[in-house]
Every structure is written in structure tokens, then in C-alpha cells.
Amino acid sequence: MTDITVYTKNDCVQCKMTKKFLTSMGADFREINIDQHPEFVAQLKEAGYRQTPVVKIDGLDAFSGFRPDVLKKALASSAAA
Numbered sequence: 001m002t003d004i005t006v007y008t009k010n011d012c013v014q015c016k017m018t019k020k021f022l023t024s025m026g027a028d029f030r031e032i033n034i035d036q037h038p039e040f041v042a043q044l045k046e047a048g049y050r051q052t053p054v055v056k057i058d059g060l061d062a063f064s065g066f067r068p069d070v071l072k073k074a075l076a077s078s079a080a081a
Contacts, residue, residue, distance in 0.1 A: 004029035004074075007044060007054040014066040015053040021068055025075050 004022065006029050008015035022029050034040050034052065044054055049064050056062040057074045 003058040005032060005056045006030070007032050007034055007040060007049075007052055007056075009033065009052040010035045012052050014051075017066045018053045018055065018071070021066070021071055025071070027071075027075055 004027060006015070006018055006022070008019070008031055010033065019029075019031065032040055034044070047054075047062070049062075051064050053066070054062060054064045055067070055071070060070075060074055063070060
């Protein structure tokens with residue numbers, strides 16, 4: 001099982017698309033809303049992220065934005081493992 005964390009923000013269209021995509025693929029993920037948990041904002045900024053969502057998947061480089069191509073690859077490789 002791949003561990004997926006999605007850092008989101010209120011009223012973020014790409015965040016909603018990412019969550020909807022992961023849900024439609026049957027993926028379990030943990031959501032951390034940085035509007036509700038601002039303690040994560042500095043950590044994400046220090047890592048160089050300037051937009052949400054930020055997606056962290058075990059074994060892969062984290063990325064920001066809605067990236068269905070990367071999500072599909074990650075979910076396919078975890079299903080094969």
C-alpha cells in the first residue's frame with residue numbers, strides 16, 4: 001500500500017481535482033488542509049512549493065499541482081508491488 005499525503009487549501013480547484021482523481025482510482029490518501037493546519041505552510045515553502053496541492057507519495061519525489069499522469073503511474077506501480 002502506497003502512503004499518499006495531499007496538502008490542500010480551501011477553494012483550490014487543483015486540490016479538488018486531485019482528491020477527486022485519487023478517490024475515483026480507489027486510492028487511500030491523507031489530506032492535510034493548510035488553511036486549517038497553518039503549521040505546515042512554512043515547511044512546504046522551505047521545500048520550495050508555492051502552490052497547492054502538494055502531493056507526497058512514498059518512494060517518489062513530491063510534486064505540486066494536479067498531475068494525473070504522475071498519480072496514475074504511482075498508483076499502477078503500487079498495485080503491481
